[in-house]
Amino acid sequence: MFEIVERKMIVPNLHLLVVHAPDIVEEIQPGQFVIIHAGEGSERIPLSAADWNREEGTLTIVFMEVGTSTGKLALLKAGDKIPTVVGPLGKPTEIDHFGTVVCIGGCFGMGSIYPVVRALKQKGNYVVTIMEGRSKNLLYWENKLSEFSDKVIKLTRDGSYGYKGHIKKGEDIIRETGIKPDRVIANGCMTLSYKTTKEYSHFNIPVIVTLNTIMIDGTGMCGVCRCTVDGKMKFACVDGPDFDGRYVDWEELAKRRKQYLNEEAFLVHHSGCGGI
Amino acid sequence: MAEKKTLNLNRVEMPKQPHFIRRRNFNEVALGYTPEMAVAEAKRCLQCKKPLCIDGCPVEIDIPGFIKCIADEDFAGSIKLLKEKNCLPAVCGRVCPQEEQCEIKCILSKKGAPIAVGRLERYAAEWEALQAQIVLPEINKNTGKKVAVIGSGPAGITVAGDLILVGHDVTMFEALHEPGGVLTYGIPEFRLPGRVVSREIDYLQKLGVKLVCNYVVGKTKSLKKMLEEYDAIFLGTGAGLPWFMEIPGENLNGVYSANEYLTRVNLMRAFQYPKTYTPVKRHKKVAVVGGGNVAMDCARTALRLGAEEVYIVYRRSRTELPARLEEFENAEEEGVIFHFLTLPEKLFGDENGWLKEIECSRMELGEPDQSGRRKPIRIDGSEFIMPMDACIVAIGNSPNPIIPNSTPGLEVSKKGTIVVDENTGKTSMDRVWAGGDIVTGAATVILAMGAGRKAARSMHEYLTNS
Numbered sequence A: 001m002f003e004i005v006e007r008k009m010i011v012p013n014l015h016l017l018v019v020h021a022p023d024i025v026e027e028i029q030p031g032q033f034v035i036i037h038a039g040e041g042s043e044r045i046p047l048s049a050a051d052w053n054r055e056e057g058t059l060t061i062v063f064m065e066v067g068t069s070t071g072k073l074a075l076l077k078a079g080d081k082i083p084t085v086v087g088p089l090g091k092p093t094e095i096d097h098f099g100t101v102v103c104i105g106g107c108f109g110m111g112s113i114y115p116v117v118r119a120l121k122q123k124g125n126y127v128v129t130i131m132e133g134r135s136k137n138l139l140y141w142e143n144k145l146s147e148f149s150d151k152v153i154k155l156t157r158d159g160s161y162g163y164k165g166h167i168k169k170g171e172d173i174i175r176e177t178g179i180k181p182d183r184v185i186a187n188g189c190m191t192l193s194y195k196t197t198k199e200y201s202h203f204n205i206p207v208i209v210t211l212n213t214i215m216i217d218g219t220g221m222c223g224v225c226r227c228t229v230d231g232k233m234k235f236a237c238v239d240g241p242d243f244d245g246r247y248v249d250w251e252e253l254a255k256r257r258k259q260y261l262n263e264e265a266f267l268v269h270h271s272g273c274g275g276i
Numbered sequence B: 001m002a003e004k005k006t007l008n009l010n011r012v013e014m015p016k017q018p019h020f021i022r023r024r025n026f027n028e029v030a031l032g033y034t035p036e037m038a039v040a041e042a043k044r045c046l047q048c049k050k051p052l053c054i055d056g057c058p059v060e061i062d063i064p065g066f067i068k069c070i071a072d073e074d075f076a077g078s079i080k081l082l083k084e085k086n087c088l089p090a091v092c093g094r095v096c097p098q099e100e101q102c103e104i105k106c107i108l109s110k111k112g113a114p115i116a117v118g119r120l121e122r123y124a125a126e127w128e129a130l131q132a133q134i135v136l137p138e139i140n141k142n143t144g145k146k147v148a149v150i151g152s153g154p155a156g157i158t159v160a161g162d163l164i165l166v167g168h169d170v171t172m173f174e175a176l177h178e179p180g181g182v183l184t185y186g187i188p189e190f191r192l193p194g195r196v197v198s199r200e201i202d203y204l205q206k207l208g209v210k211l212v213c214n215y216v217v218g219k220t221k222s223l224k225k226m227l228e229e230y231d232a233i234f235l236g237t238g239a240g241l242p243w244f245m246e247i248p249g250e251n252l253n254g255v256y257s258a259n260e261y262l263t264r265v266n267l268m269r270a271f272q273y274p275k276t277y278t279p280v281k282r283h284k285k286v287a288v289v290g291g292g293n294v295a296m297d298c299a300r301t302a303l304r305l306g307a308e309e310v311y312i313v314y315r316r317s318r319t320e321l322p323a324r325l326e327e328f329e330n331a332e333e334e335g336v337i338f339h340f341l342t343l344p345e346k347l348f349g350d351e352n353g354w355l356k357e358i359e360c361s362r363m364e365l366g367e368p369d370q371s372g373r374r375k376p377i378r379i380d381g382s383e384f385i386m387p388m389d390a391c392i393v394a395i396g397n398s399p400n401p402i403i404p405n406s407t408p409g410l411e412v413s414k415k416g417t418i419v420v421d422e423n424t425g426k427t428s429m430d431r432v433w434a435g436g437d438i439v440t441g442a443a444t445v446i447l448a449m450g451a452g453r454k455a456a457r458s459m460h461e462y463l464t465n466s
């Protein structure tokens, strides 16, 4: 059993979950995820690590309440116990001295990009972090991200905070400020990953995105997370979840993601984010 | 002197749910013997002086011995004898390919009526389960040695069971949230009810085995680090990496690996959806590619989920079908349609990415290949289209690569299986043993158990002398 240390809503529909999982945090690296199963009858759902504390053995996750299983997680409170947190799964995000790296986080990705930002900074990169959300009240962790970023850019679609826009605007900013990225890394929903890829491909640099495929076991056993990258079949849970977006078959991915839309449509909680 | 028995060739049939009922429910198909049936079948056994049947059992159960006990209505004695050699009689009695193992070797097989060894084994195990109190065997006093068993399938279960009895401190680690390996996530409820497996796991825990689920060795902790904590480690991580056909269209929606389909239904209980939350599609026309037990299980699961037509598409002929005979017959009775000598070539989808049709070719059999089976050869120009809304790929599995990939120094074959010493199950790494599907590639429950037994013996020897 894994004990919940804290659960709170940090911005509308996005929850912070801190869970005691000492074995997992001892090994976890930026970009990895865990699978949580909230008990008999629930789904196993993949959620990225947003932070951890090795001394206390705690793992922090930021999740969006979109359906039944995340809805169950949103009801947890400190002291509750859940039977399954398994990981760390997937390959860590590649961290090296790349030069200038643009890190983009949207939705839950503002959380999961944080360990990536921190590790890149510690490796001596010049880190530009872009926080992206629909409106000012949906941005969070600006302070945390600022601590390890050379520059933090806020983007809101309604212009209520920072620049107005989605992804394209971010690219304009980079041109305006004269920063030439050597690598782009984006965490968030599929729309964000896809648009980032579209907008940054012409820089001829790696555009690393996490692919939020449907998953069950997360250990390479079932194959439901398969996607096509560079013409080859890959399993996102063991070969990813990070891939270079330039080589991803996005059309196929988008269709595969909708497999259970009919089954789950009646369970969906409208977050208003626009993309899944 | 015992009087000479007259041959009784009336093999006692085991009652089953009628096919027209069972094809739409997930309850167990075979209902098991009544005590009278078991005794009658047991009495047919000739109690051969040189029992050939034992040669056919990979773990060398004293078959005449346990059958004699049943014939004498000493059921406690029969289960005791069985458990000396096989810690999972309720499982093996149900899923062993008896017709190729113990039963084919039975002297009465020549007369077309081998003793129903599997059914009797199952009977004895079920009898035990009904007793108010399970008798726990004696456990040696604690040796102070710590053993980690990785994977809770039949291989791991056997090692854990054997080593706890001789007094070691055993912890079994499992990646999924429930133990049992393929017995839990793969083989369906209607063939091997979940309660049978959980009973065996409970028993192990009663003996003192510690169970840690949700623990992926190689991810949660490396094998190397575990070796700092444990005196000996057994790897029984199975063959859980699904093969695909590598043909166009395999990533269409409605195309599944057998593992995905079965895991959704068994482990995640999707057959009770929406009471449970993991969905499974209720497809109308389903093609299952492959001819083994896994393919039969998928086809019969699809039927039970309400499919109107279910096909098995197999590239060789009926003679080469690797599935257990009983399961093939059950599938046929339930209405699964068999397309032998047929090979899927391309999958076509609609504009939303859902499977619509499968293009297949007809095959003919040529010369035998390395496996000794006649090689299927495509007949040019024989292509035809099957409209289909789901395709389940059940053509095999490779060993799970997580541990080999994260463990430098562990010798692995080209096929990805862990290399071990045949007699001891010892790997190339100090203090590490392995067995079951991770060593042999996808095989059978009883072979995995046999490998576990061998490794346990060698591990015990090492632990005692070190």
Ligand SMILES: Cc1cc2nc3c(=O)[nH]c(=O)nc-3n(C[C@H](O)[C@H](O)[C@H](O)COP(=O)(O)OP(=O)(O)OC[C@H]3O[C@@H](n4cnc5c(N)ncnc54)[C@H](O)[C@@H]3O)c2cc1C
Pocket (backbone or CB within 6 Å): A033, A043, A045, A046, A047, A048, A049, A061, A062, A063, A064, A065, A066, A067, A068, A069, A070, A071, A108, A112, A210, A211, A212, A213, A214, A215, A241, A257, A258, A260, A261, A264, A265, A267, A268, A276
């Ligand atoms: C590697 C990885 C890391 C992830 N990290 C995070 C994270 O840190 N925080 C977070 O909030 N989410 C994350 N996700 C997404 C998260 O797993 C899903 O939001 C979750 O599974 C939805 O579960 P549910 O039962 O609540 O919703 P469901 O009832 O399953 O679905 C509700 C709706 O969401 C859609 N949906 C189904 N699967 C996904 C999916 N994978 N992503 C988005 N929508 C989906 C459905 O089509 C449906 O419309 C990650 C996914 C992956 C693969």
Ligand SMILES: Cc1cc2nc3c(=O)[nH]c(=O)nc-3n(C[C@H](O)[C@H](O)[C@H](O)COP(=O)(O)OP(=O)(O)OC[C@H]3O[C@@H](n4cnc5c(N)ncnc54)[C@H](O)[C@@H]3O)c2cc1C
Pocket (backbone or CB within 6 Å): B095, B096, B097, B150, B151, B152, B153, B154, B155, B156, B173, B174, B175, B176, B179, B180, B181, B182, B183, B186, B187, B188, B215, B216, B217, B218, B236, B237, B238, B239, B240, B262, B293, B294, B297, B324, B400, B402, B403, B435, B436, B437, B438, B442, B443, B444, B445, B446, B448
């Ligand atoms: C659908 C299906 C039907 C079958 N039908 C029959 C049949 O009728 N008769 C028969 O004899 N055989 C049958 N088989 C084959 C038989 O089930 C297997 O040969 C047998 O289960 C192998 O046992 P094992 O212990 O080696 O591995 P498995 O049963 O595969 O167990 C391995 C376990 O290890 C876990 N694991 C993997 N990696 C890790 C890790 N890194 N850390 C922790 N845990 C890990 C897995 O999650 C799994 O639970 C069938 C197989 C399938 C898939």
Ligand code: SF4
Pocket (backbone or CB within 6 Å): B056, B057, B058, B059, B060, B061, B063, B086, B092, B093, B096, B097, B098, B101, B102, B103, B117, B118, B121, B446
């Ligand atoms: S374990 Fe399998 S092979 Fe051995 S006697 Fe039992 S059913 Fe036959």
Ligand code: SF4
Pocket (backbone or CB within 6 Å): B044, B045, B046, B047, B048, B051, B052, B053, B054, B063, B064, B105, B106, B107, B108, B115, B117
């Ligand atoms: S060979 Fe057949 S008849 Fe002889 S002992 Fe074995 S089961 Fe009985």
Ligand code: FES
Pocket (backbone or CB within 6 Å): A214, A215, A216, A217, A218, A219, A220, A221, A222, A223, A224, A225, A226, A235, A236, A237, A238
């Ligand atoms: S989630 Fe099952 S193989 Fe990736």
